[in-house]
Amino acid sequence: MPLSAAASAREILTRLHDVMASRDRAQSKLNAVVNIIGEALDSEVCSIYLLREGLLELFATRGLDQEAVHVTKLAPGEGLVGTIAANVETLNLAEAAAHPDFAYRPETGEDRFHSFAGVPIIRRERAVGVLAVQHADPRRYEDVEIEALQTVAMVLSELIANAGLVDSTSDPSTRPQSTATEQVSGFKLVDGMAAGIAVYHQPRIHIEHTVAEDTESERHRVYAAFDKMRDGIERMSSQAEFGVGGEHEEVLETYKMFAYDEGWARRINEAIDSGLTAEAAIERVQQRTRMRMREIDDPLLRDRMHDLEDLSNRLIRIVSGQLGTAAQLGLRQDSILIARNLGPAELLEYDRRRLKGVILEEGSLTAHVTIVARAMGLPMIGRVRDVRRLIAEGDMLLLDAAEESVIIRPNEAMEESFEAKLLLTQERRAKFAKLKSEPPVTRDGHRVTVMVNAGLRDDVAALDVTGADGIGLFRTEFQFLVSATLPQRERQQRLYRDVLDAAGDRPVTFRTVDVGGDKTLPYLDHDADDEEENPAMGWRALRLGLERDALMKAQARALIEAAAGRTLNVMFPMVSEPWEFDEARAIFEQQREWIHSRGRKLPTEIRYGAMLEVPALAETLDMLLPKLQFLSIGTNDLTQFLFAADRAHPKLAMRYDWLSPSILRFLRRVADQARAADVPVAVCGEMGGRPLDAMALIGIGIERLSITPAAVGPVKAMIRSLDRGKVMEAVADMLAAPQRSLREPLKRWAIENGVELA
Missing domain, CATH: 3.20.20.60 (Phosphoenolpyruvate-binding domains)
Structure with missing residues (x-):
């Protein structure tokens, strides 16, 4: 095995380039691919599984019984291969049968092999297949071998996509959009209400070519993109519209620190050394980051890694020339922004006159983008699932962060109800604002x-x-x-x-x-x-x-x-x-x-x-x-x-x-x-x-x-309508002979005594 991961991958990619350029059928190409990888890694088995009709089907193998090809099928989550696909993770095992998810398939003849390593074949951030190697001797594969497999899996993604080997029905982004009204729920990140059309932050960037013709040329493209990205971030952070001295300033400083991180740049360079184009190298490092994020239990560290994800997206758009985020293309009307996740810099690029709210597939209270959104006064909810399947670009959305919900394609009655609630909220806010100079004193004079x-x-x-x-x-x-x-x-x-x-x-x-x-x-x-x-x-x-x-x-x-x-x-x-x-x-x-x-x-x-x-x-x-x-x-x-x-x-x-x-x-x-x-x-x-x-x-x-x-106004209004002596007597009586909960008795008492609970 070569000493360098880059050299290992480059040796394989050079041979794969010729296979991909040939006019052979897709099946013949995959048969050639497993032989090339198996020989380069000196592995007795190399197999490719592809997602077809919801199952991972053995498409090509070197080392397993050929009769199992197109016969062996595993559901996502089933066996080692299914686990890799379901979790979009890498497995590297000295003894495959010892893993709790191991599932023996007798038709493959794999009982004589002990070691196992597998990596997901990823397209559009999801696993569409698995590349696996096996060996008779029980041993873990070296890191350089795993990195070579991960790089090759990226090239395979291009090959199988171009050959149409993965069912379009397996990709949720291609499912037909409904025209019916729907409601989805999430997690409140920044309070507020907003209405607008759905706008996706980032159109998917499709990498056309993964294997580089000229490594030095690709490296220069990345260097130029880094310079352009860093200049843009410096310019943007100096033009942020909200005041000085807030936590958002510290957020942007941390974000800039990631942009100048030499370790990140070095990893991209190493990926180029392995034979990848500039775009593919950035995506390769980004995929590795995503897989690391899935392995990290610490939510705060995951939040920091979202900044790196944001920067990767920015860099790949620059190097590919596909600069069209929704921010750069411009918002034409009141809009609700949708993204898997956002970095703080991405959000700052939007026109605040037309950006009314944000929906994230991920997101957390401690994420940098949440801090910036709060400073901007933008309602935002996170952890909203299936947004790409349920929401189409241009759909009308009603976002209510307090209710942690989004109504998709509302009917006229829903829009009227939402507008009435928004107006009521504004009126209540104005009413409570009038109380700001009034002391919270009860009706019987208690402060x-x-x-x-x-x-x-x-x-x-x-x-x-x-x-x-x-x-x-x-x-x-x-x-x-x-x-x-x-x-x-x-x-x-x-x-x-x-x-x-x-x-x-x-x-x-x-x-x-x-x-x-x-x-x-x-x-x-x-x-x-x-x-x-x-x-x-x-x-x-x-x-x-x-x-x-x-x-x-x-x-x-x-x-x-x-x-x-x-x-x-x-x-x-x-x-x-x-x-x-x-x-x-x-x-x-x-x-x-x-x-x-x-x-x-x-x-x-x-x-x-x-x-x-x-x-x-x-x-x-x-x-x-x-x-x-x-x-x-x-x-x-x-x-x-x-x-x-x-x-x-x-x-x-x-x-x-x-x-x-x-x-x-x-x-x-x-x-x-x-x-x-x-x-x-x-x-x-x-x-x-x-x-x-x-x-x-x-x-x-x-x-x-x-x-x-936000609670001060409503609580003040309640206090000023309350008789403290009477409520103390009432609560004492209720606690002397209590029910399961005092909520309903207290509500009734409040209504009977004119206490304002709005």
Whole structure:
């Protein structure tokens, strides 16, 4: 076997070029291909399976019994070949029969072969076949052999497509479009409503030629494309229309870092060395990236890799001359953009006057494009399946991110209903905007503190828009999640100072960084054995901060220096026992002493608080409360811990109600203890942002809420229509002899007493 993967692939591609150029029938070409690959890799078996009528059919083989050709068929997901196709993944096994998905087919005569390696043959981002090799000796194939197989599989994709060997019915992109009204659901990424015609972000780029005639010429084409792409990104990022200093700036800096990544450029060069054209080399590296993404459990790292996917799309369009994304062609009317995924730069290229919303087949809350869309005020939903099958270019769409739905080809009645809801939403927004200068005081004169949750620098603007009393929870981890490297202390300090400056006299409570678990950082070292089955209850938040105390020390210094001359409110997340709070507070006090010893200005006061999310902490509140200046209850995590129910599990998400007696009794007990100790207690989380649930919280004695900015208006309206004394009596009676849930009784009580729950 040659030492270089590029040399191995080039040797095979040179011979394949002649086969592809011949006038032989497609079957004869495939027969020749398996012999060429088998000889080059010194493999006793080489087989090609192609997707036909929904099954993977053995089309050509060297080494297996010829009688099995066109007879052996496997469904996607069946056997090793079916697993490769279903998962679009590579398998490399020293002992094939030991794999749990192994399925023996006696007609092939493969029982004498032990080792197995297979790669998917990919077209239009999906597997249309499998290229597999086998050997009698049990051994894993070398990396150079696997890379050669992957490169050859790309060339085979061109060959079988040109020969028409894959059924068009197997490709969802070719299925006929319906004209009926349909509705699809997704996941809310950015709230809002929008109507417009469907526009696909990126037309599919078809690579006409994969095998290079002149390697150096292809390399120069890629170099020129890199220069053009980087110039375009620099120009675009300098012209971004929204303000300076937001997280979107950090996003674009990270994006630019990927564009200048030498490792990415080197991998494309290596693919060209193997004999591929510039377009095919970029696509080859992109396919490898996609396969790596499927193997990564970390959602944040996958989000970072989407930026690389975006850049690959941009580069391949430049090198091929097919520059026509919807942004570059221009939007002609109000449009809803559809894409598998987007990078932040791609979104910034669109005309904001006509782009009304975004639908993604993938997407996540922490993705860079979500941060930019939020800064642009664009409604967006993600994780929408089958969009290419269900939605045709030019279809009318109604996007309601709050309802997490899209109506496709709506009828007239649906459009009228949508417009009425949109108008009502705008009217309600205007109505709530009038309340921004009105205090949240109940009808019997009790003042409730209503604050907002925030995580971005731009979120602080919500204080002026809503008239909230302050920021009850500033999630500091967002800066860590959008950065490619650990944010330096100076950068952290600048963010915290900007937030305090923007808030003015209104209080801000900074929660120390809550990462780990399902919010892992790619630049933090993790042991290979540390994979967690239940990350929400794993190595995260304060647990991580105390073990990696350098991270907490840097954040403590940044917060203390940023709050010089002001009050600093700092809160520790996921405190399970009082000693954890003590250790975290000691770290901050050490940093305060260090700063003081250098003669630098300190905060006028540091107020320390804890988040009650772990039920165990409630049993030691008598020990903890004397040390606290405030307590916050995180209802999102607390609920799932109390019920032992994963809130992300679809079968459990709606099963356990926040207005169940167990939750309300637990919260009432905590509120009573905190009040007796004269420690202010607030509820942070979705529960406090729902008017009915917030009414119940007030009914058990909660006087402080920290909620999303969008919820401030509705919750204020509810408070101003509520008699606190009466609701406390009503809730006490309901909890004394409770039903399964108090939701319906509380709704009836609210209606009878004129409480506004809109």
